[in-house]
Amino acid sequence: MSNASMRITLTVWRQASADAGGGFETYDVPGVSPDMSFLEMLDVVNERLMHDGKEPIAFDHDCREGICGACGFMINGQAHGPERATATCQLHMRKFRDGDHLTIEPWRAAGFPLVKDLIVDRTAFDRIIESGGYVSVGTGGAPDGNLIPIPKPVADAAMDAAACIGCGACVAACPNGAAQLFTSAKMQHLNLLPQGQAERWDRTVNMVESMETYFGSCTNHRECEAACPKSISIDFIALMNKDYAKAQLKQRRLIGQTFP
């Protein structure tokens, strides 16, 4: 790859804690390699800040290979930045141009209270999972593989939903601060499969209602789908809406576990 070095201007939201006032600070960042990931660029900025005895920029990260869902913030008004289907850690500086001005800001939602700088608390997502994002199984001997036949398109659809890494970009990108894409993905990868049927209708009602405790409502802007680093489709939101009406209006929860 090229050895050309880039110079960018970085405007970052700095806030010491949830209670403290926050604001943007601008840094001149010379010597950025186009091969750096966005987070590696921030590492360099932080090294320089610490060298000058200043507080480094706090940001969440873990695997840095786009599969854990820890990282993420708004880059120039887009969740995870301008590249589609890419988490912030997998976004490389070669996607930007020398001399670009980048503004980064934490996710903003009532369900994601700010912890520090670019870090938000995503415990509300755990509350949604706790309310139904699981299957109860007997832990006997290991069953044979493929014992339960599942049609290929169904298995594929469930897998597409299960790709959700829970980063929160859908909430961040949504003009309404809604968590429909996350909740529907975490619900439908179970609702689609035979193993998820036993708790299907309880799961649907409980997950929707715990989601609504913290987040806004879906008005079908499709911003979540565009921001999702795993390209999860809003089709799952439609499936969730269908299941919720069945669970509540048809009283599936009370009349038994009939298949749809």
Next chain:
Amino acid sequence: MATTATPPTKPVKTPPVTPARPIRKLVPNGPPILRFYRSSVGKKWVMAVTGLMLMGFVVFHLIGNLKLYLSKEEINLYGEALRDMPGHLLPRTVLLWTLRSGLFVAFVLHLHSAYSLTMINRKARPQQYQSRRDYVAADFASRTMRWTGIIVLLYLVFHLMDLTWGTANSEWVRGDPYNNLVYSLQRPVVALAYAVANIALAFHLYHGAWSMFQSMGINNPRINKLRRSFATAFAGLILVGNLSFPILIQLHVVDLQCPHTEPTTAPCKA
């Protein structure tokens, strides 16, 4: 490039973590339909179903109005037929008022769900983004639903005063929709307002007629592409049909006509 890191001189203080506070509480009691409506998913269902009913009204309203182009007698008889339907099966105007009541309830529910969803969404993001948002997928129509809805609502109030009650139309004559409509849209300001409201309605329908499928869970790879085409075609046809009235009346292609046919006995203004 300085790469030798100097450890921070002061220990990094971990800020206190306060978990998200609920923005609202869903009370799990009451009849199922109420519990359903309390959730935003349920409100979107109500929005979609009532929206579909209102779309049905818009279509029949346009079809009825197109009789303007057949003749004065045709549209006036159509107005009379609305009051008289379904013939001798029911007393006069009973079915009309039943349909009107249904429409009114649908309209109120459509407005109420829109209002309460807006309030929920405001609470869901108490602090707005401080830098400029760059929307990728949300289009003009989807982001202006509230405004296009309010424009249509305000116009609707005037529209009823103008052509149903006659309070905003000095030449209004009961039972003569042809001349009432033509006189109304001959006023340039009214024609302009009519055009603005219908453009707003078309944007509203462009998003709404697609969005309702999503809200009602009507989603299948076989039909998903058709949903967008349907909404575009629906909004387009309503726009073209409705805009033809003020344009053709302003151009005097359609003009006031005399003499009045029965049952009107009012003096002729043409």
